[in-house]
Amino acid sequence: MNAFSELIQHVEQFQALPPEALVKQDILRLGLRFSEAAMSLSAFKPKDYFIFSFDLVEIKKMQAEEHRRVPEEIRISGGNLNLRPTVISVRINPLSPYLVDIQDNQLRLSCEGQILADVEYHPLPDFYFEKLKSGKPMGEMTPVLEWGYLIYLTAYRMCQYFNKDEQCQFCDINRNFVQQRKAGKPYTGIKDPEEIVEALGHIDRLDTKAKAYTLTGGSIITDLQGTHEVDFYVRYVEAIEARFPKRWISKAVVQAFEVQDCQRLKDAGVQIYHPNYEVWGEELFSKICPGKTRVIGFERWINRVVESAQVFGAPNVIPNFVGGVEMNTVCGFSDVDRAIDHTAEGLDWFMSRGIVPRFTTWCPEPLAALGPQPAPPLAYFAKLLLRWREIFHHYGHQPPPGYGQPGPGKAVFSVSAFMDVLEPTNEPA
Numbered sequence: 001m002n003a004f005s006e007l008i009q010h011v012e013q014f015q016a017l018p019p020e021a022l023v024k025q026d027i028l029r030l031g032l033r034f035s036e037a038a039m040s041l042s043a044f045k046p047k048d049y050f051i052f053s054f055d056l057v058e059i060k061k062m063q064a065e066e067h068r069r070v071p072e073e074i075r076i077s078g079g080n081l082n083l084r085p086t087v088i089s090v091r092i093n094p095l096s097p098y099l100v101d102i103q104d105n106q107l108r109l110s111c112e113g114q115i116l117a118d119v120e121y122h123p124l125p126d127f128y129f130e131k132l133k134s135g136k137p138m139g140e141m142t143p144v145l146e147w148g149y150l151i152y153l154t155a156y157r158m159c160q161y162f163n164k165d166e167q168c169q170f171c172d173i174n175r176n177f178v179q180q181r182k183a184g185k186p187y188t189g190i191k192d193p194e195e196i197v198e199a200l201g202h203i204d205r206l207d208t209k210a211k212a213y214t215l216t217g218g219s220i221i222t223d224l225q226g227t228h229e230v231d232f233y234v235r236y237v238e239a240i241e242a243r244f245p246k247r248w249i250s251k252a253v254v255q256a257f258e259v260q261d262c263q264r265l266k267d268a269g270v271q272i273y274h275p276n277y278e279v280w281g282e283e284l285f286s287k288i289c290p291g292k293t294r295v296i297g298f299e300r301w302i303n304r305v306v307e308s309a310q311v312f313g314a315p316n317v318i319p320n321f322v323g324g325v326e327m328n329t330v331c332g333f334s335d336v337d338r339a340i341d342h343t344a345e346g347l348d349w350f351m352s353r354g355i356v357p358r359f360t361t362w363c364p365e366p367l368a369a370l371g372p373q374p375a376p377p378l379a380y381f382a383k384l385l386l387r388w389r390e391i392f393h394h395y396g397h398q399p400p401p402g403y404g405q406p407g408p409g410k411a412v413f414s415v416s417a418f419m420d421v422l423e424p425t426n427e428p429a
């Protein structure tokens with residue numbers, strides 16, 4: 001069965017899910033390719049490589065220099081499936097069945113030659129034209145994602161778990177840093193808090209779309225510039241919140257800290273805490289996250305996630321897991337239903353304690369330790385969305401704060417469809 005027939009078959013089989021969610025998950029898992037014409041348009045927001053590569057091929061193998069010519073995200077709509085506007089992160093794969101091309105003067109998405117939807121690119125925000133004292137581009141210092149909703153601040157573009165080959169096995173952060181530098185991109189290893197504040201000043205002045213920022217970077221195991229991990233990240237939040245108090249919802253993606261360190265983040269101004277557990281279960285966690293296992297350990301990690309609710313409030317603790325990585329071919333499940341049952345055990349564990357995990361879609365990046373390999377089947381993602389939503393409703397949770405509006409046609413979270421499968425609300429984002 002070709003990819004198009006398989007997609008349509010899944011849309012028919014999983015009618016409890018919006019078709020937008022299935023198309024989105026399939027594009028995220030298989031990546032996208034672009035025609036010359038589709039890459040030759042101007043004035044769209046480019047893929048800024050905000051932290052990882054999130055591509056299915058290395059830059060050096062991109063024959064058409066796609067890495068500097070494709071948009072960060074596409075928004076698809078219409079077509080035979082009558083899709084509501086759906087925002088999808090771009091993962092480059094020159095061999096993908098999904099193609100963005102121009103036909104009849106309109107950007108269109110096709111799959112195996114079958115037209116699926118109209119396509120839009122996110123326009124270049126006005127603030128992208130502003131100049132910084134350092135000469136660095138705004139898109140390097142303060143890129144936006146999620147159709148302009150989220151400012152993504154990667155303060156530290158490396159992770160010390162790589163120093164001992166203990167990095168999370170799906171992660172290419174340090175190797176992506178090297179390939180971006182080799183490709184000539186200005187890519188700042190450690191950003192200065194003042195540089196970030198300067199760039200945010202332009203956004204504050206010129207933008208009304210961004211509602212949140214995420215502060216993140218690699219893990220710091222010993223110290224960085226003589227500073228321990230919590231202190232390192234706290235100083236960014238303090239600098240931002242001193243200058244722009246509560247201007248945006250503040251989120252931090254960092255390790256699972258003890259309660260007193262969580263309190264320091266909270267006191268500095270962090271509202272939403274993302275201590276990502278990546279994959280459920282002691283055994284898989286130890287194989288996939290060897291560094292986190294050595295330094296913190298699975299049991300302690302997940303217990304710290306729950307304890308952090310004392311500081312942030314349970315709805316504001318949103319740990320991520322990498323959807324699909326438990327089906328990797330090196331140490332994972334080969335059976336979809338067993339993988340889903342395993343992951344659902346973790347979802348139940350957290351959600352029964354008031355914490356709602358979210359997921360990103362695993363991208364088997366060639367520079368990650370797991371290496372290039374086939375993505376999990378589309379049925380895995382369909383079943384994951386169904387189970388996630390079922391457990392979410394079972395415990396009576398509300399859509400997470402800091403993600404914009406939920407529901408098909410409204411969701412902007414672009415690296416999985418978890419927000420697309422919830423009921424729409426009219427609450428402000």
Ligand code: SF4
Pocket residue numbers: 158159160161162166167168171172173217218219
């Ligand atoms: S903690 Fe893991 S996922 Fe995060 S940057 Fe380090 S290696 Fe990558």
